Amino acid sequence: MSEQEQAVRSPVKPHGFSIDAWAVLLAFALAALVRVGVFKHIPW
Amino acid sequence: MASSMAISQVRPGNPALQFLKVVPGVLLLAAIGYAGKLLEANVGKYAKAHHWTFPNIEYVLWAILLGLMISNTVGVPEIFRAGVATYEFWLKAGIVLLGSRFLLGDVLKLGATSLALVGIEIAGAIAFMTFLGRAFGLKPKLTSLLAVGSAVCGVSAIIATQGAIEADDEDSSFAIAAILALGALSLFTFPLIGHTLHLTDHAYGVWSGLAVDNTAEAAAAGALYSDAAGKLAVLTKTTRNALIGFVVLAYAFYWASKGQAQAVGSKARFLWQKFPKFVLGFLLISTLATAAFFSKAQIGALANLSRWAFLLTFAGVGLRTNFKVLSKQGLKPFAVGAIGEVAIAGFTLGLVLAAQRIFGW
Secondary structure (H helix, E strand, C coil), X not given: CCHHHHHHHCXXXXXXXXXXXXXXXXXXXXXXXXXXXXXXXXXC | CCCCCCHHHCCCCCHHHHHHHHHHHHHHHHHHHHHHHHHHHHHHHHHHHCCCCCCCCCHHHHHHHHHHHHHHCCCCCHHHHHHHCCHHHHHHHHHHHHHXXXXXXXXXXXXXXXXXXXXXXXXXXXXXXXXXXXXXXXXXXXXXXXXXXXXXXXXXHHHHHHHHHCCCHHHHHHXXXXXXXXHHHHHHHHHHHHHHCCCCHHHHHHHHHHHCCCHHHHHHHHHHHCHHHHHHHHHHHHHHHHCHHHHHHHHHHHHHHCCCCCCCCCHHHHHHHHCCCHHHHXXXXXXXXXXXXXXXXXXXXHHHHHHHHHHHHHHHHHXXXXXXXXXXXXXXXXXXXXXXXHHHHHHHHHHHHHHHHHHCC
């Protein structure tokens, strides 16, 4: 079993949140920063 | 959808140390992704200036290829591994942000069509993989894991089902290896087939979302075709992901009825535990965008943030794919997975072509 698979197998939830929840929190934090004008333009 | 290897590789402890541990790998993802963007912009120009015939290769493919080259030659050094494993985290954040590019009405309309197609795909895939597993004499629980992995959402579904039906570690290891190897192959075969059949962006995107098992690979396979196809691949795959709880619950009941797994307590709690929460984030951002909470320029900024998040994901897809490790996992599960995936790809392509005719995509 690869190290990567072992990692998948034993997910640790940092600070009680799942990775999904952290991803949603980050996305909403970024959306809030865009909404209040901290990030006005994100280049691509 | 693969479960997050992300922050999961880092043991709980000092948050600052956890953060520092993922920084090198995240920087590597960003460097590879950005190199992919630079190569896309400059290789074509260079070839044109020297009068070479060279296909236009998009940043998605460059990022995956660079990752594959590193992973399969020098390997990923230990210091980068925790950060590289965050690619699933960026994928989910990217999907939530992508919600800003969909009006809720479109999500409901496209989602309803996708849901119908996903329902048919899941039923067909489970029935066919179960038949194949029996025909090849695979262990019943390994067959269940392969069926769930190919029907719903790859690695996460396999991990969730393994816990629910109490399958062996070895079985899920085989199933994960087969699904990951076939996902890597789909990155190269799906765009070729799509272009050969002249599929529209809409039809191709829905097909990728229906037939490619891991969310990261489904998003990449869609984006390799076009931006619009990438959006639809993510939406269709997200619809598929949302059903994970129901499929795992059905398998848990089945194996519990045979006395080979623990009975399920509260069904509602079980479904909530297995439900991918980023789907709710996607719907919420889409609702906010529909309610004009963001200006047009802000939606453009959120869309670009989503692209950056996906860029890290695509680099991670290449970096985590090691063909040598995958090839060690045994031929039989791979053969069953490969035959099943080809059949499911053909079946879902037929579904999409029929839907294209009905809905005029």
